[in-house]
Amino acid sequence: GAVVSQHPSWVICKSGTSVKIECRSLDFQATTMFWYRQFPKQSLMLMATSNEGSKATYEQGVEKDKFLINHASLTLSTLTVTSAHPEDSSFYICSARDSSGRGAYEQYFGPGTRLTVT
Amino acid sequence: DAKTTQPPSMDCAEGRAANLPCNHSTISGNEYVYWYRQIHSQGPQYIIHGLKNNETNEMASLIITEDRKSSTLILPHATLRDTAVYYCIVRVGRNQGGKLIFGQGTELSVKP
Numbered sequence: 001g002a003v004v005s006q007h008p009s010w011v012i013c014k015s016g017t018s019v020k021i022e023c024r025s026l027d028f029q030a031t032t033m034f035w036y037r038q039f040p041k042q043s044l045m046l047m048a049t050s051n052e053g054s055k056a057t058y059e060q061g062v063e064k065d066k067f068l069i070n071h072a073s074l075t076l077s078t079l080t081v082t083s084a085h086p087e088d089s090s091f092y093i094c095s096a097r098d099s100s101g102r103g104a105y106e107q108y109f110g111p112g113t114r115l116t117v118t
Numbered sequence: 119d120a121k122t123t124q125p126p127s128m129d130c131a132e133g134r135a136a137n138l139p140c141n142h143s144t145i146s147g148n149e150y151v152y153w154y155r156q157i158h159s160q161g162p163q164y165i166i167h168g169l170k171n172n173e174t175n176e177m178a179s180l181i182i183t184e185d186r187k188s189s190t191l192i193l194p195h196a197t198l199r200d201t202a203v204y205y206c207i208v209r210v211g212r213n214q215g216g217k218l219i220f221g222q223g224t225e226l227s228v229k230p
Binding site: 004006034043045046049091093095108109110111114 | 154160221
């Protein structure tokens, strides 16, 4: 089946630094990828939609200057958390939509990245 | 996209069928019903989806009522590894865009 990877799987950083998370579709092309965050005991919250070669679309209330998204190729999207603070500590999950139109379902999720800001 | 309502939690005995309900009374004609599950600290996993007809795959069955206002996900023989949060989501089909917006889901506990 289609596989989405994320790197790193977990990261600890100091307050004020920036962290980059990569999301890759390993065996399919994805013109559209999605970034979610999830706090403990809560559901996934959609942050933004990333389209290859164009600017990301952010959900209401998500700061685009803080969460920089780059979708430079059909298999890679990155999320950079800039000037991270402890309240940015969360589980970040990406999802990729298969552009080919094949398959019974077109959106696949990565395993998530656990970010802890100290 | 239409909103869904699910019970917050359910228990099921191992080996028995788990029936997870979902209400989506405001669903539109072009919206599909999708089910995903999330095992603790992992990314969501696709289970099944449908539009009008009942669907079955190797993981589960999806029963959609005739008026499409509710559906039930059936895991025929639940195992301990099926313990997870199950999300019912309605959204437009792949060719019409649409985002997967997660609600609170149902936390299913399968007990020995």
